[in-house]
Amino acid sequence: MTDATPFPTGTGHKMSARGVSVSYGDKQAIRDVSIDVDMDHVTAFIGPSGCGKSTFLRTLNRMNDTIASARVTGEITLDGEDIYSSAMDVVQLRARVGMVFQKPNPFPKSIYENVAYGPRIHGLAASKGALDGIVEQSLRRAGLWDEVKDRLSDSGTALSGGQQQRLCIARAIAVDPEVILMDEPCSALDPIATAKIEELIHELKGRYAIVIVTHNMQQAARVSQKTAFFHLGQLVEYGDTDNIFTAPKQERTKDYITGRYG
Numbered sequence: 001m002t003d004a005t006p007f008p009t010g011t012g013h014k015m016s017a018r019g020v021s022v023s024y025g026d027k028q029a030i031r032d033v034s035i036d037v038d039m040d041h042v043t044a045f046i047g048p049s050g051c052g053k054s055t056f057l058r059t060l061n062r063m064n065d066t067i068a069s070a071r072v073t074g075e076i077t078l079d080g081e082d083i084y085s086s087a088m089d090v091v092q093l094r095a096r097v098g099m100v101f102q103k104p105n106p107f108p109k110s111i112y113e114n115v116a117y118g119p120r121i122h123g124l125a126a127s128k129g130a131l132d133g134i135v136e137q138s139l140r141r142a143g144l145w146d147e148v149k150d151r152l153s154d155s156g157t158a159l160s161g162g163q164q165q166r167l168c169i170a171r172a173i174a175v176d177p178e179v180i181l182m183d184e185p186c187s188a189l190d191p192i193a194t195a196k197i198e199e200l201i202h203e204l205k206g207r208y209a210i211v212i213v214t215h216n217m218q219q220a221a222r223v224s225q226k227t228a229f230f231h232l233g234q235l236v237e238y239g240d241t242d243n244i245f246t247a248p249k250q251e252r253t254k255d256y257i258t259g260r261y262g
């Protein structure tokens, strides 16, 4: 496969995966993936349908725990701490490593409640005023405040698709994450809403490590600094986005980015 393994667990990386494999029952979906994810970076996962991008993304905050047949092996650390250790509190982990899904999935509650829910259950606000502050700041960071500030009690599900996705980003931001995982966050959106999310990703990258799965190579080239190309459950190549798109080292990467399959 790749020259990605073995190498020692890095220090100073926000997240590191070493030799990660995932199976669903007997079927292996991801084999021996090693990668580092850094702050101030957007890392894009690209590759043909079924290559395991989403499966690998979900290992980074243990979302695969919710799939009964899924079995994860290897090591993944967050700030050097093993996220699969029995000492890891999964609820805390998913606040530190937040997730935004393909289809916007706001709770059927008010805009305010969608954002306030997480900080409230995590005890992040000592007063109603503090909670209001977190809600406003999260909606501002998600680029949604001006559009919703006069209707915070309206239902989140009444917003447009693009607004709902920015609300889901605000919801992830509200619990003060360090990493934000995005699984094809624009695939259900029109081009204008997509452009807004891409702009937002650009603004957020100074504050969080962002990992985005995308089918859209132009999107990966626009938003990311690092790109990982997956094929048939393997990480084929990982490097600076500019290099992956202009001077890929592996033949399989070249074939994919030039549209020979996908």
Ligand SMILES: Nc1ncnc2c1ncn2[C@@H]1O[C@H](COP(=O)(O)OP(=O)(O)OP(=O)(O)O)[C@@H](O)[C@H]1O
Residues within 6 Å of the ligand: 024, 029, 047, 048, 049, 050, 051, 052, 053, 054, 055, 056, 067, 069, 215
């Ligand atoms: N819950 C599951 N149960 C069983 N098999 C699964 C499950 N989720 C994914 N798979 C299988 O694992 C492999 C990788 O799927 P995954 O969704 O991770 O790929 P992907 O690259 O994200 O694909 P896409 O771009 O189409 O979303 C596929 O063969 C898929 O059928």
